[in-house]
Amino acid sequence: MAATDTIAPATLGDRQARTGRTLRKVGLHVVLLGAGLAMVFPFVWMLLTSFKTLPQLLEDPLSFLPNPWTIANYVQAWTSVPFGQAYLNSAYICLLSVAGTLVTASMAGYAFARIEFKGAKALFIVFLATQMIPKQVTLIPFYLLMSKFGWVDSHLSLIVPAMLVNPFAVFLMRQFVLTLPKELEEAARVDGCGRWRMFWRIVLPNLRPGLAALAIIVALDVWNNFLFPLVLLNTPDLFTVPLLLTSFRGQFGTINYGLVMAASAIATVPMLVAFVIGQRKIIASLASSGLGGR
């Protein structure tokens, strides 16, 4: 440290330092913009390719813009597989799974945060520990259980388990409950309010920001889930959007990949638009879940 003292920034001229800072900031913007555009290039290329005709895909070198533009790929993608049905399936599976998780996870999270009952600590440790079990480890017995229930090739096998168990959601909701002031509940208790009413009338309304964050996290998780729908669903009319998208995986030959890109665009663009609209909340929610609810 002592050696660097002699060239400390204080010895530089003030104006010079300011110009340097501005220049560095412009440079930073240029680099970040370049990196950011490189990040979204695959999406841009997807869109451009999806509007190209077959001869344009065989050009060497490939041209950047489609000429002429065609929507034939979209028409073919939309009519060859039941995309509309898949969107309905994904939407209602997502909605029910999220609603169920919000209720059951906030209830359990509340109990672990506030109610003193025998075995609570041990049980909470079980909830923490099971997060270490990769879902794929239980895949085969889970499948066998679902076939015993008669839920294979039924959305119940995706919805009911999602509604009833999500250890991470319980952990997250417990963290959120812990941030609420205890006084709210104590005041209600003095007024003779029981636990049940206290939870629904006082705790849940105050948990709204936490619930919104959890809803986003769970919705993304359920929407993008692939392995379980892949194993559990067989009928194309029951497929979720990602699962349906895999029917373009090589099946139509790999020559007209404009069709594959059109199908990918149908599967991603609505989600990307939703993301851009809700970006602030979505990014914050996922960051907080990545920080373990901090």
Next chain:
Amino acid sequence: MTTTRPAPAVPAVRRTAAWRRRDRRWGWVFVGPQLIGMVLFILGPFVASLVLAFASWDGLTALKWVGLANFVDQLTDELLLKSIVNTLLIALITVPVGLALALLIAVALEKLRTRSLYLVLFFAPVVTSTVAVAMIWQQLFRADGVLSGFIASTFHIDPPDWLGDPHLALISVCIVTIWSSVGLNAVIFLAGLQGISPSLIEAAQLDGAGAWSLLTRIRMPLISPIIFFSTIVAFISSLQTFDTVFVLTADAGPDNATRTIVYHIYDLGFGRFEFGPSSAASVILLVLTLVITGLQFAAQKRFVHYESD
């Protein structure tokens, strides 16, 4: 809690006791739904998986105990060994490279006041389903596709066959994995960097710390708990790589070059209905996950700095 409260009147004590008795029941009611789900859909299948790992069963005939035969069979199976090597390679490439890039992006973004445009650009892949991501990249990686064409014309070499060449196929999987997760980690690190008190940075700057030593001596140690947490999460999720190899490299790549452990489990269980060996492989995945996470926790004592307050 109740012992430190100012002495309440007698009826209140009785009321409190009754409340606490009822509360014990309410605890189970509130935990109930998640507890049922936990037993039915996680613990039950988990125990069954452990049982199946020591048995031979095709789902039709009676279950037969085979002891360690499935494990011996799996641990000498070249396909599983290849899957383990591939999975570890994916983890060892994507975790350090992905997190280093994320940290770089976070440090750059932290210096700016207007950053929402960049956040959207970097974060877009995070909210896109892994299947769609893999479908899109599959077309980018085509031998006659845009990337190979660009590389061939820039460096005057034959266009690389990303998904056809076994080595490149694994690297392709890594590129896609990093691309789709770097935004999330950058945002997490950014949140950590924003939590550092500016006075600490100023003090270090007064002491003459340059940009590099500010990063490595001040910022990184201060957010090291977050880096540690992200490393664990990233390792666990890369050990579970499946969607990307299944879609991007159409099943497991050329000559199983991108076969991962989870793909192996899926292939044995649902391709060949060998539930015993498949369960044994999944137990091996669990052990691997626990060992690697354990190693990281052991290493954190040396590298992770927790503030004393």
